[in-house]
Amino acid sequence: MLLDHLEHKLHAIAAQDLTRVLRVAESVTAPRQTVRGADRRARELLMFCSNDYLGLAAHPALEDAMIEGVRLYGAGSGASHLISGHGLAHEQLERALAQWLSPHIPNAQALSFCTGYMANLGVLSALGDAEADIFSDELNHASLIDGTRLAKAQVKRYPHKDMVALQALLASSRAKVKLIVTDGVFSMDGDLAPLDELLALAEVHDAWLIVDDAHGLGVLGAQGRGTLAHFGLCSERLILIGTLGKAAGVAGAFVAAHPTITQYLLQAARTYIFTTASPPAVAHAVLKSLELMRSSEGDARRANLVRLQAQLRLGIERLLHDHPHLGWQLVPSDSPVQPLIIGENAATMQLAARLDAVGLRVPGIRPPTVPKGTARLRITLCATHTEADIDRLLQALREAAAEMS
Ligand SMILES: *Cc1c(COP(=O)(O)O)cnc(C)c1O
Numbered sequence: 001m002l003l004d005h006l007e008h009k010l011h012a013i014a015a016q017d018l019t020r021v022l023r024v025a026e027s028v029t030a031p032r033q034t035v036r037g038a039d040r041r042a043r044e045l046l047m048f049c050s051n052d053y054l055g056l057a058a059h060p061a062l063e064d065a066m067i068e069g070v071r072l073y074g075a076g077s078g079a080s081h082l083i084s085g086h087g088l089a090h091e092q093l094e095r096a097l098a099q100w101l102s103p104h105i106p107n108a109q110a111l112s113f114c115t116g117y118m119a120n121l122g123v124l125s126a127l128g129d130a131e132a133d134i135f136s137d138e139l140n141h142a143s144l145i146d147g148t149r150l151a152k153a154q155v156k157r158y159p160h161k162d163m164v165a166l167q168a169l170l171a172s173s174r175a176k177v178k179l180i181v182t183d184g185v186f187s188m189d190g191d192l193a194p195l196d197e198l199l200a201l202a203e204v205h206d207a208w209l210i211v212d213d214a215h216g217l218g219v220l221g222a223q224g225r226g227t228l229a230h231f232g233l234c235s236e237r238l239i240l241i242g243t244l245g246k247a248a249g250v251a252g253a254f255v256a257a258h259p260t261i262t263q264y265l266l267q268a269a270r271t272y273i274f275t276t277a278s279p280p281a282v283a284h285a286v287l288k289s290l291e292l293m294r295s296s297e298g299d300a301r302r303a304n305l306v307r308l309q310a311q312l313r314l315g316i317e318r319l320l321h322d323h324p325h326l327g328w329q330l331v332p333s334d335s336p337v338q339p340l341i342i343g344e345n346a347a348t349m350q351l352a353a354r355l356d357a358v359g360l361r362v363p364g365i366r367p368p369t370v371p372k373g374t375a376r377l378r379i380t381l382c383a384t385h386t387e388a389d390i391d392r393l394l395q396a397l398r399e400a401a402a403e404m405s
Helices: 002-015 060-073 081-085 088-101 116-127 142-150 163-172 195-204 259-268 280-294 296-322 345-357 387-404
Strands: 025-027 032-036 042-047 109-113 132-137 154-158 177-183 208-212 238-243 253-257 337-343 375-380
Touching: 042 387, 060 088, 060 280, 088 109, 088 253, 088 280, 109 116, 109 259, 116 142, 116 177, 116 208, 116 238, 116 253, 116 259, 132 142, 132 163, 142 177, 154 163, 163 177, 163 195, 177 195, 195 208, 253 259, 280 296, 296 337, 296 387, 337 345, 345 375, 345 387
Parallel strands: 132 154, 132 177, 177 208, 208 238
Antiparallel strands: 025 032, 032 042, 109 253, 238 253, 337 375
């Protein structure tokens, strides 16, 4: 009965061209990966899909730090943070993260989580109690949406970046606690939340601003301090959620906020309390990553990303100019997430398959991850891409556009 039921649902997913497929890569470090097809032959793919924006995941200094961390602290943590799993490396990392972000959140404390998904569930369910209202951008990441579902608070979604609508919702709220929650850089569009305006609204309405900076941290702002630095913000009302598996190149996440908030999360965030702490070696490696992100090497990698973004955008804009009837659209984006909207699911997946056939891995993203009719290629760039890599992608897109015209 269950199997029939699931078979039926799987068919329905397939009928809408929405089946997700898992592929095994022998190495996943950007921007190249080796995959083996059904014929067992190895193929090298040039990736435009990784969130390892600075290309740090395969950095020799980080690999060494991870190995050193294992030698120092063993392979696993053995228990949750509050039982016995909170190691010296976790503590050092939390202090370093808090200090790094202190220009934006005065007296910040940081608290480690195993993943960004868990941080978002933990923060929103703990802070969003029955006395709170949560104001959430409609394009927020799935993990924030799931967090609002776990919260006892009333959840009010506002249209993407619509400050007028948000202002009206805030003004009509009678809740004791008001929490505005937003991605810093939106994960499927690459655009930035207007954090300056959001913080101003938070101040006027006595609300708090929770920023999930999964795609901004390491990439934007001075020393890679992310979207808060990009906007030059500083306020005790800011609650930052950072992830450490993307630009930081390792794994994990953290919340940085006023000490009363992190102390409360330690008591109340269930995804912090009821899970095994991540291996201390991971925190040890992230400490090294933080050093790299803050350094002149980090600056050089960020500068390269900006050059590659400009090259890609210029090339795609020319292509769109030459093939206007295709109806493709390049989303305005100042981040390494550069989506090209194709529209239909099937056309998007055909295009992704064409690129794959010539050794380029660019994921097609379909509803429900993005709104209906806006299926897209989600092109992401890494600091370790070369100008020739971008040219190769542009050339392949031009050939596909000519054929699909
Ligand atoms: C990836 C992502 C997360 C989840 O972080 P993980 O550490 O991968 O679990 C949360 N928020 C946003 C916006 C993301 O893109």
